[in-house]
Amino acid sequence: MEYEIVIGLEVHSELSTKSKIYCTCTTEFGGEVNTHCCPICTGMPGVLPVLNEKVVEYAVKAGLATNCTIAEYSKQDRKNYFYPDLPKAYQTSQYDLPICKNGYIDIEVNGETKRIGLTRIHIEEDAGKLMHDEWDTGSLVDYNRCGVPLIEIVSEPDIRSAEEAKVFLENLKAILQYIDVSDCKMQEGSLRADVNLSVRPKGQKEFGTRTEMKNLNSFRGIIRAIEAETKRQIDEIESGGVIVQETRRWDDNKGISYAMRSKEEAHDYRYFPEPDLVPIVLDKEWIEKIRESLPELPEARKKRYVSEYGLPEYDAGILTSSKALSDFFEDAVSKSSNAKAVSNWIMGDLMRLLKEKNMEAEEIPFSGEYLAKMVALIDKGTISGAIAKKVFDKMFNTGKDPEVIVKEEGLEVVSDEGALVAVVTKILENNPQSVADYKSGKEKAFGFLVGQAMKETKGKASPQIINKILKEELDKM
Amino acid sequence: MKITKETIQHVANLARLNLTEQEKEKLTYEMENIISYVDKLNELDTSGIEPTAHVLPVKNVFREDKTKKSFDREKILANAPSQEDGCFKVPKIVE
Incomplete structure (x- = not known):
């Protein structure tokens, strides 16, 4: 039987405020354990939390950038559960009156645009970190992360494949980075997702029973978890079993998920309004001001790259997928008259080098201006395409100005015909067999001679000129 | 509103309380009284x-x-x- 997958995502994203959501401790990642803590974020009795205004602003920004309705009246609630990563025994979150509602993100998969609905975005606090030791008798808790502000973005069950989930997350990540509310570093846990997944026979209207998978903190992990859980559910149904609604923990090392014990997932959170925090009331004017302050978003940039620079849609999509990469392109293109070439160098050599060195676009070791300069050197004929590749590598490794590299290493194209005739004559003298082969009609020999001449000039000669001279010289013989 | 012993057991579990059978009996009765009393509020329009x-x-x-x-x-x-090691130590959390 053919099945359809139905997926809804809950994405947690840490906001890049300086201080925590309810106290003045730093949100900085890393740091010695339990050194970013105070009585408020460690849940000591008698303390009073005060909401960080930036958290509200960032959440509203995220809501506006994802087409949400911003609530003019919202409140915070306590979500009660016992787990040692949460010293208060409740998480301050939002229940029935979240700050943003009813948004959407458009995604493009296989050339088709699809709209994924967002149910809500709410603000809440992050929990601490638990460390387990196989042999030890207890678990250790570090509360540095406790109280770091989060937004939770909840999607509608509109996603139908692992690929759609991936593109949705990529788009969401790019949006959050563009509006500068989260750095979205998955390896540091500042973007994490829970996956709600069910399967149903194709054509069936009702949803199947869903499971929730937690602990997903890489795109690759999310895709693998979706694939594995889909297969598990279909196998279960095909073999006559039923799907149990449960929370499962994904183990990325083993590539399988486990059902969490029901005690751990007591879904009886007994939410109630947080008495220590008063309602958040936003006026329309303020919301509009935030809306006007939003920068150009990835989707709009992508469209502009296609219309303004004539880039292929695919290239525009890659360039705008990360804010850092897109900003780099913007920087280069503002100083260049050849947007297409700038884009090609980014899409080709730059992406290759970043991948090889396992680096992010944020870490590109030279400015966009340097790339623009290099493209100009090629366009002016100062260096050849082959040499440009070398210059580019050097620029990547040293961060040096390409003009300096070309000068220092003497990489300018040799266009002095006299000098090149000398080179060609020498090559012909040294390769009598190839000359004879050519004369007897073996075209291949010509290519070999061109190669020798290029080698002799270390790639600095223009191949067209070498071709021309070589032909002339051979004809004379 | 009728409060059963199961409800008391559930709430006790959520609050990590261990109750004796006697306590459960007593609490079932007391809780029902409290809830009924508060239920009076529902009479308000x-x-x-x-x-x-x-x-x-x-x-x-x-x-x-x-x-x-x-x-x-x-x-x-x-x-x-x-x-x-600079951390709070809690009873082992087993998954």
């Missing part, structure tokens, strides 16, 4: 009345996004029943 999110007539209490020095770790850990 509240149609057309806005739900109250907070008892204080106050809104938008915010602080600026500024950091201050955190507490010394020794102080934060001072009341911990058990600690190790």
